Amino acid sequence: MDGCWLILTGLFSIYLFLQKGNSTLLRGSGVTGKKSMYELKIKEKIEQVTGLDDIKLTVPPPGFSGDLSSNAALASGIVPQKLAEELNGLDEVEKTDIAGPGFINITINGKALEDEIKEILSSPALYGGGEKKGKVLFEMVSSNPTGPLHIGHGRGAAIGDSLARIFEKLGYDVFREYYVNDTGNQMQLLGESVRCIQQGKEVPENGYRGDYMKQIAAGLTSSEDLSKAAGEKILGMHFETLNKFAVEYSSTVYESDFIRAKKVEDVIEEMKKRDLTYEKDGALWFRSSSFNDDADRVLIKKDGELTYFASDCAYHIDKAQRAERLVNIWGADHHGYVERLRAFFKAFGYAGKKRMDIVLYQLVDLKRGSEKVSMSTRAGEFVTLDEVLDEVGKDAARFFMLMRSSDAPLEFDLELAKEESSKNPVYYVQYSHARICSIFRKKGISFEDISPSDVQGLGNEEREIVKFLAHYPVLLQKCLQLDAPHLLTDYLRQSASAFHKYYDTVRVIGSKQERQRLALLRAVKEIIKDALGLLGVSAPEKM
C-alpha cells in the first residue's frame, strides 16, 4: 500500500512540476543577492529544488527540533530526504530533521544568525530592502472635493501610503497620485450650495451644508465660478489633512483636464474603432459584459454628458502608459466598479501586460469606548479625519487604521487610541523603542558606537530574538505580495513583546556579554524603527 502511494504521489509531483515549473522560472530569482538574510535564501533554495512557487516557512511546533520548518517536500511530492540533503548543502544550515509525514525541520547555525545581526547593523535602512525595480503608480483617497475627508478616507490613505512605503523599500519607483473628480453633478451641486448659503437661501435637498460650507461660502465672492473655487478650497483642505496624516502625493491630476484635453474623447473613439461600443436609447455603451462584467456600461449619457466611468477609462490608460504597475486603493463601496474597469483593461489588451491591483477596504466603525459614534453624512455631523487626528494624533491614527486586514471592517476606538498604556498597541510598540534608547543613554553610548564587529557569539536567549528579526525581509515581501500592510502592525507587536521578554530575563549593562547584547538591542531597535517608519508612525527616543 505504502509503495503504491509513493508512486502515485511521485507521478503527481511530476504533474505539479510541469504545471508550475514555468511560472517559477518567469518569476525570476535574485530577490536579493545579499550574503545574509538566511530565511530568504532557504526559501529560494526550496523553491528552486521543488519547483514550487511561493513556499511558506513556519516555525516547528513545540517538541520538535529546528528553527524553521517546511512542508515543501509534501506539497511537491519530492522525496523529503532529497530536499533535506540540498538544504544541508547551504552554509546557513546546521542540520535538518525529517518529521511526521515529511516535514523538514531546519536548524540554522550560529554563524548565520550572527551574520544576520551584522547585516542589520551594517546598513539598517537597507536591511530587507530590494534591488531597483519598475515604476508603480498608487492612486488613493481621490475623493471628490465636496466635503472634508472622513475617517474612511483615512483608512484608504493609511493603507495606500504604507503599502507605497513598502514598495519603495523593496526597490520600486513609487508615485502617489491624487485623482480629483472635479466635474459632474456633485460639483454643480457644490456650487449651487455655496450660492444658496451666500444668498441666505435654503440649500438644495441633496446639497452640501455644515460649518465647513459656511466658511467656504464666506471666503468666496459671488462673481467667482463658485463650483470651481469651492472645489479648489476643499481640495486644499484635503491636502492639509493628508499632510497631518504624513501622506504626501507626488502628483495631482484633474478629471476636468482629461476631458478638456480630449483624452476621454480619444479613448471613446478608440473603443468605437475596436467595435467595443454600441448605441442604445440615445446613449453610447461599452460592451463590458463581453469581458466578464455583469452588464454593459454607459460611456456617454443620452444628454451628451460623459460618465465618470468614461473619464476613468481615459485616466487608467494614461496611468498604464506611465507605469508598469498600478495600485488603486478603493473603499469597498466601490467594488461594483472593479469588474468594469478590469473589463476595460482586458478590452484594451492591458490585462496581461500591466498589473493592476485594486485594494478594497471595508468601512470604519468609530467607537468611543463601547459607544458607537454616529457617522451620518447628513447635516455635516460626520466625524472628519481632521477631528480624529486632532484627538488621537497621527501615530495612533495611522497604526489603528492598519491593525486589520483591509477585507475586514475596522473598529476604531477613539478612547483606546488615546490611552497612554500598554493596552494601546501603539504605545506598547513605541515604548519598546524608547526603552532601548534609554538603555543606550544610561550606558552613555550612541547607536553608532555599536558595529557589526561587536557581534560575537550568541546565547540561547539571543537566538530566539534573532530569528524573529531575520523574518523581517520575508514579511515585507509578503506584505507586498498580498497588498497587506497590516501584517506589519502584528509583527511589530510581536517584536516588541520578544524584546520585553528578552530584556526581562537577561541583564545587559554590566554583564560579561554587554557589548554583544547591546548589539542585539540595537538591531531590534533598528527593525522596530524601520517597520514603524513604513507605517508612517514615529519611533520616539523618549516618551
Place this chain on the structure above:
RNA sequence: GCGCCCGUAGCUCAGUGGACAGAGCGUCGGCCUCCGGAGCCGAAAGUCGAAGGUUCGACUCCUUCCGGGCGUACCA
C-alpha cells in the same frame, strides 16, 4: 433576486491545504532591594456559522443553506 466582503475564545481580530487552532483586550492568579513595571510569567476560555464534497491531510478549496455589511444608476 444577483454580485463582493465578513462569520474563529466573553470582546476585537490573526491565520493565501499540513504536525495538538493563535494574539491583544477582558477575567482570575503570580512577579518590582536590579538597565524605563508604559514591563514580565501563568490559568480559565473555542462543535473555527451549519451541512455536504474534493484531498493522504480542510479554519483554509468547491457546493448549498443560515446570519451580518456593502453594492447592484445614463450618481460620483
